[in-house]
Amino acid sequence: MKKPYHHGNLKEELIAAGISVLKKEGTGGLRLREVAGLVGVSHASLYRHFTNKEELLAAIAEQGFRGLIENVELYKKRAGSNFKSQFIESGRAYVDFAASHKEQFHIMFSGIIPDRKKHPALALAAEESFGQLVQIVEECREAGVIPSHRDRKVHTLAAWSMLHGIATLLIEGQIPGGRSRTRAITRSLLILLTV
Amino acid sequence: MKKPYHHGNLKEELIAAGISVLKKEGTGGLRLREVAGLVGVSHASLYRHFTNKEELLAAIAEQGFRGLIENVELYKKRAGSNFKSQFIESGRAYVDFAASHKEQFHIMFSGIIPDRKKHPALALAAEESFGQLVQIVEECREAGVIPSHRDRKVHTLAAWSMLHGIATLLIEGQIPGGRSRTRAITRSLLILLTV
């Protein structure tokens, strides 16, 4: 049962190990040497797959956006055919994802990656995630559960701001009262946006 | 005009230099050696006034909260005697502060300081800032411009979440359209909370 010298899919394993270390050590404690060690490979080999540390972080963030999109899709389906429920549940999906992937959410949004344009795959995933929100708002508009007299761009960004604020304060430990309080805030804010 | 060996108020100068370096280099590029160099002192001398880097960051964050409180107070006074205007303008003060002190706001809220309890002065300033918001919401409630049938804690956290979401997305460059778009979003969101 010897490990082959050529690893096969080392890149994917490094990303997975990166997320694992991230969860244990936090954003500040993420060391490339530990990530490589966890996979059982020299830390220099990482540079065969990522040009630098930021690119590994970008890959972790990209995977985060994919997971976020999936989570929103899941909650939305669960909500059934009622558009208002879909809207509320999609929002909950955003906040819940942040809560259950704190460190990854942190890397996705807290300025650790200064310029997403340098990481096209990450930028694309982030755009798709935003596009998902735009589409949900649009559907709800057409269904008449969101007022249509307001500027749609402003309305979408308003929804995002609400959710992002809750998510951010939550992962910084600024919202006391646990899950139920957070759910209450999320719900009451989102309802304000509906008709 | 020789500098004295004993510096006098080195601590304050180090904080000011820290903010200056922060603005130029960003959070990730803040090096203690550069901060000390800017003041014209050896980098080891920093440890006479701060036990470590995090404590300098905490001092910078604390000063940030003091500035935020002042800014909110200023905007609120400017708004005159109308409570609804006071509410809206206080919110604008929060977002404007974030926009004009991006890096400092980042250190205040983006998890660079993992545990505020380790920095009592910072924790106090942050609490005072939150207390200011609580008080504004309370005043508006009594004046009848904010609905009183809702849970006050939830309502306060909802207001904060909105503002914090806008501020955070703004400093991450996620809100296109510049200042006027940001003002529009802030305004329309805050109005949703009023009666």
Added chain:
DNA sequence: ACCTGAACACCGTTCAAGT
């Protein structure tokens, strides 16, 4: 009491050498 110079440990990054 406050500051300096030199040293230490650690980490991201590079590169010639191995398979």
Added chain:
DNA sequence: ACCTGAACACCGTTCAAGT
């Protein structure tokens, strides 16, 4: 083509020695 070992540069932190 992919990985390793050793080295380099840089930074936070410490400490004995200076004023």
